[in-house]
Amino acid sequence: MKRPLSNWSGSVRFTPGDIAQPETEAEIVELLRRTRTHRRKIRLIGSGHSFTPLVETDATLISLERLQGVEAVDATKQLATVRAGSTLKSLSQSFLEKGWSFENLGDINAQSIAGAISTGTHGTGIHLGSLSEQVVSLTLVTADGETLHCSAKQNGDLFQAARLSLGSLGILTRVQLRVKPLYQLHYVSQPLPLKEVLNNLDAYKENHRHFECYWFPYTDTVQAKFLNPTDLLPSKQRWKSIFNKLVLENGVFWLLSEAARLFPSLSPRVSRMSARGIPRFEEKGAAQSLFVTPRLVRFQEMEYAIPANALPPVLEEMKATIESHRFPVHFPVEIRFVKGDDIWLSPAYQQDSAFVAVHMYKGMPYQAYFSAMEQIFLRYGGRPHWGKMHSLEGKDLARRYPRWDDFLRVRQQLDPEGRFLNPYLKRILGFEETRHPAPTPS
Template identity: 55%
Template sequence: MKKNRPIRWSNWSGSVRCHPEAVVYPASVGEVAEIVRHARDQGKQVRIAGRGHSFTPLVQTEHILLSLDSLQGLLEVDEEGQTATLWAGTQLKQAGKLLHQEGWAQENMGDINVQSLAGAISTGTHGTGAQLGSLSTQVEELTMVTASGEIIRCSKQERPQLFRAACLSLGTLGVITQIKLRVLPAYRLHYASRRCRLSELLQRLEEWKKYNRHFEFYWFPYTETVQAKWINVTDLPSGGKKWWKAWNQVVLENGLYWLLSEGVRLLPGLSGPVSRLSARAVPVSEEVGESHRMFATPRWVRFNEMEYAVPAEAMASVLEEIRFFIQREQIQVHFPIECRFVQKDDLWLSPAYDRDSAYIAVHMYKGMPYDKYFTGVEQIFRRYGGRPHWGKLHYLTAEELGDLYPKWNDFREIRAEWDPDGVFLTPYLQKLLGGGKREAVQV
């Protein structure tokens, strides 16, 4: 077990920083259990760090930060049961490669693949697909180290109540060490991107959502332009304009977009012109490739983000209200608004709990003020019963969250049962979840 004392830990966007007294890198489940038992005995908190792609202070601690970086890799594939067991610290990108080498693939992924597997499921990371759930719904079994240092397993058959809470738990029920996923035989996807008008998209929204395995779109503020993306399973051989995709992703979507974003940060009045310029640069392209390669897009331009899940049927109405709000308040934003769909599930803290959902995400370039934009958009989300993505910024209190999640109190009860001493709680999480055994403080 390695240990060091860094000056600080920060998340990807730089919005969350902390000074833990120690960062530990266990290399086995036994070492994880030892760390947790020691922390409990010393009255310390343990938080689990993935790749830092959450924008909320879920990991922030002054006590012990536990990294799963040394617990990565594919452990087992059950071909008959169509499941694969991986170490919880495995990056999604690496998981895709390892599964593909064995002839398998995940059902769905998001558009960022650098997160750890445990971090992705613990915060409700999702892709898009009206008939597909979040990454958490792919989980068949979890191996965890509890607050007492006990190593346990849970699934739909074994400890089912704990399982429905642990599949999306914000890291408050234990340290997830191994994850068994439901997988599919490896498959290829056909990806298509094109520009269209927002009015056309809204008219055909239900059709495109229903008849495509994956459908998502990006609306550019201060324009009538949308980038629509369709992704479907195909038997066609891999191919396409790979040179154009590389040029677009590296040079246009990252390099040039960073320069434009810096210009907007210095001169916020350029937000509208830059958004219109970006809309004109939307790629019209097609490509076929292995599934694990087709989902993700490099994201090097840093930003802060808010994302909410609203009822799927409310997508068009919510988007129209956001459009009106941006124009009325002249919000200085040039990042497009990202819109995706997720099937309902039965996980207690899932934003898609018992409700087919449309996820709508708003972004602001790093270094630019976002409070007015995000609070205004959040008011719109809330009018439609929106639930926040746990890894994205929001301003809700424990009481307000409790009104949105039918199983909120069930989750709090099971969390208190499995971690009565608050080993996995921090002041932020105590405030978010409504307290714990240790006294809650304002953050």
Template identity: 45%
Template sequence: MIKNGRHWSNWSGIEKTKPRTVLYPVHIEEVVEVVNMCRREGRTLRVVGSGHSFTALAATEDVLLSLDKMQGVLETNPNALTATVWAGTKLKALGELLHTDGLAQENLGDIDVQSIAGAISTGTHGTGIAFGNISTQVVGATVVTGTGEVLDVTEQSHPDLFKGLQISLGALGIIVQVKLRLRPAYRLRYESSRVPLKECLKRLPELAGSHRNFEFYWFPYADPCQLKTMDETEEPETSRGIGSYVSDVLLENAAFGALSKLSKWIPGMSAPVSRLCAAVVPTGGRVGHSHRIYATTRLVRFNEMEYNLPAESMADVIREMRETMAANRYRVHFPIECRFAKGDDIWLSPAYGRDSAYIAVHMYRGMPHERYFADMERIFLKYGGRPHWGKLHNLTTERLRAAYPMWDRFLELRSRMDPDGIFKNPYLDKVFGQ
């Protein structure tokens, strides 16, 4: 088992900690050894993927366990359209590995640096009214429980545990392998366009219903918004040379990074910068294999809050957000990301029992976000919002229990799976109240 240094921070840098021990197991037996050691010595452990959650979900001052040495595809079944993969496998690598076997995930988000276990444990999602979050693609998992037991879990073998594990916040055990439901590889045509926000809101049902994947970004204090659509196609993949990469990725991120630094140094420039960004939204399109089209390279770091809402409330929430922004003039230039997702029956899924809208607010790293996020959160909660588990929020167990019908059943399951509290940390104590 590989040991490493003792300093850790998440992607945005908002969470930092000094674990007493950092471990990189290379097989399941070593994961079991770590769990049993923690039980004997009364220690706690948290598992970290890529550190892309903005909360303190993975933070610990005791044992931090990374699955970075447990990556890759174990088995694919092209006939059943499934694959079993190591839980530490990063989404970017997973997409390429599956593609070599002519397979692909049915939907993904716009970030591909997370591990598959981290993505499903926090409810990571893409967009599209026909698709649930990534956890809905899981058909089986191998987990090491808080007692050191290794269980192969499916909906048929362990119905309750399966529904708990699909989004578990790492509170039920250490997921070491994941079995995914897949589909044959496919290509997508991506299109970006610019329209007035009022027009976008009027056309929401049409836009969401007529495209496989649809999302939009609107900018504080600006009129235009960016529409992004993706649809399946048989067209050949668009050639993207080094010049295109430099233009679309490096220069775009560098320009936005420079404008973000300007907004941080001179906060009064936030509104003009937001309007400038809205005015130069890129338009055009390209074709590519699905896993390459979904992902967007993010080099400018930020902090984020995202809430799930009933799908039909999207436009009303945005109008109220705009009114609140106009009244308070927050120093913010980052666009607001808006997506859709199909409802599901996963116990801790923000989309539990309802077709959903997701609205995400961002703030450049190092700029104060607390008042802006808190005011937006009040609006989200007014409309029945539930927080994305990997994003910032201010809720404690009382509000969360009221929002999740299966909350107490999850807590009962947690007490059975982790009787010694091995997987606890201060963040989970706040969330679960125990």
């Protein structure tokens, strides 16, 4: 019996023709060869945390949730080889038990490592890259069932395309990541004036391993978060952190969000109340435990990467536009920083970036607000996060990525029949607009 599926936010609902859950790479190879005979379309699903229809299909949907675990850790080279279906949460726990940590993580760990890499998931830290940038090699099974290994030295073009591919090249089965010996972080949260944050932005970015902030619309208040390595012992009174994250940031905020949904005109007041409730607290603990924050209040999200030095004028325009249009928004604007990289479809390609995310509570209209914010991001050279909502199509995106055509050529070579494409991918990749000759991988 066919089973309808939904993503985390409820923005995407679909019913696949069938769902396959291979447990080994050999099963994936056989599955692809068998479905090729019948010219079956294929999409991949991770944990469903993308806000866009990346995985939507009425054909075969492949889940890698049974392809789990850490295969090996090379202590000398500080490299971990992991199976592609492993969640960030399970890998964090396995690393913790083995005495290792991710270089960096975002604040949600429900994603599979394959999904996180394929969409460019990131944390914050101007000298730290996204999860895709932490990859040093990977294994990919192509549409015809061929297994390819790639790194910077082996199949280099494929490596640069596959580190962020939207699941359009093949199926990731194995990933090798840089890791660090287990380390502790000291986390400080505090409210600060928006003007102070913008005036000290360079110092905050440069002087802290991780810095991020949340600006509350209709206020001049920011929640600033600083995380730095420490040799101090983990905090003993964990209940304070749990209370802040579960009760204040989720329970109370959910009640306020429901009020805003029922009475949208309350949104500015709810935002101001939330800003007044920003907690002042600090905590020390293992890196993987402090990167993550529970996200129990559901929402829709759009996120763009802009040049890091463009953040002050972008925020000023966002503030003026929100107040001018009186958008019913109470969710804070999230701001994180990512080091520039050389990955072809990375939003941080060749530029240190500020990632600016806007949210709307689930059940509240978001289109007008997101559209207005998107226009600001685009004026400053913004590139959308691939797992978040945006309105761009292939022709728009091609102008923003210098290696766009290179990616399409590799994609065409590996999947000339478009078996890994769904209607959404065809639209954002411009696949039906332009055909490219197949190259020879380096």
